[in-house]
Amino acid sequence: MNAYLSRVLEDVKTKNANEPEFLQTVEEVLSSLEPVIEAHPEYEKCALLERIVEPERTIEFRVTWEDDNHVWHVNRGYRVQYNGALGPYKGGIRFDPSVNLSIIKFLGFEQVFKDAMTGLPIGGAKGGSDFDPRGKSDAEVMRFCQAFISELYRHIGQDIDCPAGDLGCGGREIGYMYGQYRRLVGASEFGALSGKAVCTGGSILRPEATGFGAVYYLVEALKHDGEDIKGKRIAMSGYGNVGWGIMKKAAELGAKVTYFAGPDGYIHDPEGVSTEEKLNYILEMRAKDPMHCKPYAEKFGCEFVPATKCWGVKDVDIYMPAATQNDVNLDWAKKIAESGVKYYIEVANMPTTNEALEFLKEQKHMVVAPSKAVNAGGVSVSELEMAQNAERLYWTAEEVDEKLKGIMKNIYQSSVEVAERYGLGYDLVAGANIVGFQKVADAMMAQGIF
Numbered sequence: 001m002n003a004y005l006s007r008v009l010e011d012v013k014t015k016n017a018n019e020p021e022f023l024q025t026v027e028e029v030l031s032s033l034e035p036v037i038e039a040h041p042e043y044e045k046c047a048l049l050e051r052i053v054e055p056e057r058t059i060e061f062r063v064t065w066e067d068d069n070h071v072w073h074v075n076r077g078y079r080v081q082y083n084g085a086l087g088p089y090k091g092g093i094r095f096d097p098s099v100n101l102s103i104i105k106f107l108g109f110e111q112v113f114k115d116a117m118t119g120l121p122i123g124g125a126k127g128g129s130d131f132d133p134r135g136k137s138d139a140e141v142m143r144f145c146q147a148f149i150s151e152l153y154r155h156i157g158q159d160i161d162c163p164a165g166d167l168g169c170g171g172r173e174i175g176y177m178y179g180q181y182r183r184l185v186g187a188s189e190f191g192a193l194s195g196k197a198v199c200t201g202g203s204i205l206r207p208e209a210t211g212f213g214a215v216y217y218l219v220e221a222l223k224h225d226g227e228d229i230k231g232k233r234i235a236m237s238g239y240g241n242v243g244w245g246i247m248k249k250a251a252e253l254g255a256k257v258t259y260f261a262g263p264d265g266y267i268h269d270p271e272g273v274s275t276e277e278k279l280n281y282i283l284e285m286r287a288k289d290p291m292h293c294k295p296y297a298e299k300f301g302c303e304f305v306p307a308t309k310c311w312g313v314k315d316v317d318i319y320m321p322a323a324t325q326n327d328v329n330l331d332w333a334k335k336i337a338e339s340g341v342k343y344y345i346e347v348a349n350m351p352t353t354n355e356a357l358e359f360l361k362e363q364k365h366m367v368v369a370p371s372k373a374v375n376a377g378g379v380s381v382s383e384l385e386m387a388q389n390a391e392r393l394y395w396t397a398e399e400v401d402e403k404l405k406g407i408m409k410n411i412y413q414s415s416v417e418v419a420e421r422y423g424l425g426y427d428l429v430a431g432a433n434i435v436g437f438q439k440v441a442d443a444m445m446a447q448g449i450f
Contacts, residue, residue, distance in 0.1 A: 002034050008049040019102035021325065021350070025110055026053055028354050032433035035422040040441075046449050048441060055108060057081040060101070061151040063129055065144040068137055075131045077148055081161055082108035084123035085443035088159055090115050090194075090379060092166030094128035095173065103325075104128055107166075107349055111379070113436025114372040117411050120383040125161055127152070133168050134290065145176035153184050158191030158389070164382045165195040167324070170241065171207065175200070190389035194382035203385035205400045206378075211245020212401065213377015214320065214347045215253065216408035221343065221367055221428070224416070230254030233272070235316040235341075237261040237309060238323030239282055239293060242347060242375070246322060247273040247282070259313055261323070262293030265306035268313075269296075314339045322347035330356045337363045346371035361429060373411050373432035380407045411435075 001009075012026050030049070037043060059079040066072050078101060081089045091111040094104075104126050112124030129148060133141050156163060165174050174195040181192055196202035205212065219229050232255040236243060239260050247257045256272025273279060278300065285295050297304035311319065311328060312335030319341055321327045327348065328336070333356035336344065344360055346352060349371055352360070360368050381404055388395060395403075415431030418438070424430050 001031070002037050004044045004049065005030055005034060005037055008053065011050070012053055016102075016105075019105060021102045021106040022109065024354050025106040025350055028350075028357065029109070029113065029433050029437070032430040033437055035424070036434055036438065036441075039422075042445070043441065046445070048444060051444065051449075052083065052112075052437075052440065053109070055080045055082045055105065056084060057155075058101075058105075059127075059152070059155055063131065063144065063148045063151060065140070065147040067140050075129050075144070077127070077129045077151060078104045079125065079127035079152055079155060079161070079163070080104050080108040081125045081155070082123070083112040083440060083444075085440055085447060086116055086123050087121035088123060089125035089161035090122035090164070090383065091125040091127070092164045092378075093169045093173075093177075094126070094166040095131045095133050095168035096128070097130050097132045099128045099130045106325075110349055110372050112440060113433065114376050115379055116436040116439040117373055117414070117432060118376050118380045118383065118407055119410060120380065120407075122162075122379070122383050125163070126166075127163055128166065128169070131168075133173065138172070141173060142176045145173050146180040149177040149180045150184065153181050156181075156192055157185075158189055158386065162191055162382070162386055163193055164379070167240075171195060171197055171202070191386045194385045196385070201385070201389045203381050203388065203400055204395070204397045205404070206381050206385060207241045208245035208248060209381035209400075209404060210242045210347070210375050210378035211247070211322070212249045213380065213404055213408045214242070214246055214322070214345065214374045215249040215255075216377070216405050217369065217374045217412050218318065218320075218343070218345050219253070220409055220412035221345070221369060224426075225367070232256075232318055233258045233316040234318045234320055235259035235310050235313055236320040236322050236347070237327055237351075238321075238348065239286060240290070240323075242378075243322045244279065244282055246320060246347070248279055251275075251279070258316060259310040260293065261309050262291070264292045264294055265304055265308060266310040267293055267296050268303040268305065268310070269300060270302070311336050312339050314341070316341055318343040318345060320345045320347050321351035323351065324348055325350040326353050327351040328356050329353050330359060332356065333359045336360065337366065340365065343367050343369075345369045345374055347375050349375070357429070361427075367426075368429060370429045370432045372436065373415055373428065376411055377404055377408055380404060
């Protein structure tokens with residue numbers, strides 16, 4: 001590895017030894033950049049890598065809220081504004097007990113390059129809290145969201161930082177936060193948060209956008225090999241907004257999700273989640289109990305396999321991990337490789353450990369696509385929402401869908417082109433890392449050292 005890259009990586013490891021998730025994603029990105037660093041010796045002279053791995057600003061705060069029994073609780077809130085060289089910070093807010101600073105930093109670092117890949121004028125950020133919305137009443141969620149944004153509001157705004165939703169933070173939570181933000185600033189600043197309800201300036205396709213975009217990316221990868229998505233069978237993890245969006249768009253295009261996994265096990269539906277009845281039932285099922293997918297098998301008379309994942313099944317064409325980080329470790333990766341399935345399309349943020357990702361990339365029969373490219377549809381539609389808000393426009397579902405399709409096609413094609421230009425062949429992972437990095441690096445170089 002290039003001496004400059006090696007030195008920066010070692011320094012990151014020393015400074016962030018207790019942040020494994022952050023270290024994993026920094027190592028994955030930087031390890032792809034050697035040909036770029038070799039071609040740009042000026043980056044070392046201005047300490048560009050040292051600056052790009054450090055967030056511009058890290059905000060940490062307490063969130064105090066009252067439950068329905070008048071008991072007070074204290075959670076920890078975060079916002080990491082990682083890099084704003086390309087525009088206002090943009091990235092989701094995650095509410096989950098697993099949230100800590102390491103996870104928010106890794107998500108923010110990934111977001112920088114994901115946002116850059118879209119070609120839209122947005123920087124990268126991420127935020128969240130260790131609050132768990134599951135099992136809470138609407139009133140409790142509202143009080144928490146109001147307390148959270150009461151601490152964060154002074155750091156955001158449509159020209160500063162525009163948060164969106166993420167795991168555990170959907171349209172309901174964004175609505176409560178936007179309402180409190182409007183109350184605090186005394187203005188209808190629609191662009192301050194994205195993922196809002198359509199009636200308050202939100203984009204009509206935002207909940208499905210990440211899943212739809214992932215399928216559009218898959219379509220391009222299949223085209224590269226002269227294949228059509230029609231008739232393809234998909235195994236995936238997750239059935240939240242992202243997973244549901246994949247199911248819906250795949251069905252529209254003639255493919256079908258025949259396996260999907262949840263926290264309690266996985267479903268095998270040979271007919272696929274391909275009807276309105278099944279898609280609607282998944283919405284009902286996860287609203288009642290997001291921790292169990294077994295009711296789907298009971299409702300539609302198909303197989304449920306408890307306490308395991310569907311990685312390694314052979315009667316599919318595509319794997320799409322779309323649930324959470326580190327869902328696929330080396331043991332699962334080996335089962336995936338042994339299955340003979342050709343396409344491994346990451347969708348969730350960092351769903352594959354670095355060790356497993358490197359192993360899968362070494363499999364000559366496999367096409368591996370990285371999440372930072374595949375799941376960029378969500379942030380793309382969030383930025384389209386900001387554009388609608390700024391110009392007081394309203395786009396139909398068809399218009400948003402068409403714009404999303406064009407963005408995902410461009411992300412795929414630019415990844416292929418840049419990997420080939422640097423002599424890396426058909427490497428979608430390296431191509432995505434380089435495309436995002438180059439856009440941010442160019443902007444940072446143009447703006448001087450600070």
